[in-house]
Amino acid sequence: MSDAQEKNSRAGETPPRFDDAFRARFEDLLRWRRDVRRFRPERVDPALLDRFLALANLAPSVGLSQPWRFVWVDHPERRKAVRANFEAANAEALANTSPDRAAIYAKLKLAGLDEAPHHLALFAEPDPAQGHGLGRRTMPETVPYSAAMAAHALWLAARGHGVGVGWVSILDPAALTRCLDVPPGWLFIGYFCVGYPAAEHVTPELERHGWERRRAEAATALRR
């Protein structure tokens, strides 16, 4: 028995073989993911929300540091502060948008903070004990990158259950961090609205409303 076989045998599992049918469905998952800003009001089963976090926890992390820190935001006063934070940042963004685009910007719905039944803030612990510093000496930014990957894993896991996620970044991160009273030093990564989507689309909302269109991948690959 090879070392590899022995280790997997100890874990009690044989490696999966993914087939064409699975891969086609996985591509559907990626294509239909969407950044959701329009939610139905009903809450998601708490066991399912826990499951999403458990799956996010399987994301890659530098040095196996698992630096992501998730915070469910439920308290009405805190949600009110988050909404006010978004509204101020969004008003400032609108004021700084070029005149030819301001009319479109003003019409975009950029967050589902009012309707989404669940709010999830994501932080990273910048220098966690876990991982013993491995892999992040020259690139400490791999810690927040790991957290971003966990957000993506959670997003796909949720979509697989028909649950939508919307990423809110039009926020003052320092004020957001203060208002959530998290341990000192945590780095704010993003704020996510979670709930069942009011509608499902294969085309991104920003594309449907004329802000930007998605480009094919050919433009983004070089060879060296």
Added chain:
Amino acid sequence: MSDAQEKNSRAGETPPRFDDAFRARFEDLLRWRRDVRRFRPERVDPALLDRFLALANLAPSVGLSQPWRFVWVDHPERRKAVRANFEAANAEALANTSPDRAAIYAKLKLAGLDEAPHHLALFAEPDPAQGHGLGRRTMPETVPYSAAMAAHALWLAARGHGVGVGWVSILDPAALTRCLDVPPGWLFIGYFCVGYPAAEHVTPELERHGWERRRAEAATALRR
């Protein structure tokens, strides 16, 4: 016909319904992803590599900016420079590892740069025209976070085809960027080895070799 139905109908598609069987396989995909450092030498079909980039291109991005920039690194001289970069950074990391852990560190295989048939560098364009600045005024770091999510999408897509990916971050990012001669201003996100894995494991390499163990998710969720 609702607005939502009309738009999807125009796109010619009905929303997918994912079932328990798909979700179980998707969980397998996340659980068996792995950071691969031991590769078989055979090359991956170029059409498949293109497909991985096309799927990465479906990742979430701030303001639909798609700021990820992929660079396949093939030239022997450039690969040699990348290897030398890694070796210098790794030697320095070892020299700075606490004496009680240095023996384990020295034994870890932290990159598959010699064996991996394909090398993929990932950059982000920090202030791309695409997206018209939307969503990144207060949090410009959402641009590299978008690129990290694209790396995760590519990683999962590859694993679905039995192809392994290994993230190398023990590098001097400035020297790496110079040696790949990319457009000025691009931000280096990570370097990825790509190829068929020599073995498949459900347990991370760093855990199997005693560096760190993966923790359950309960520790990482707060309520506010």
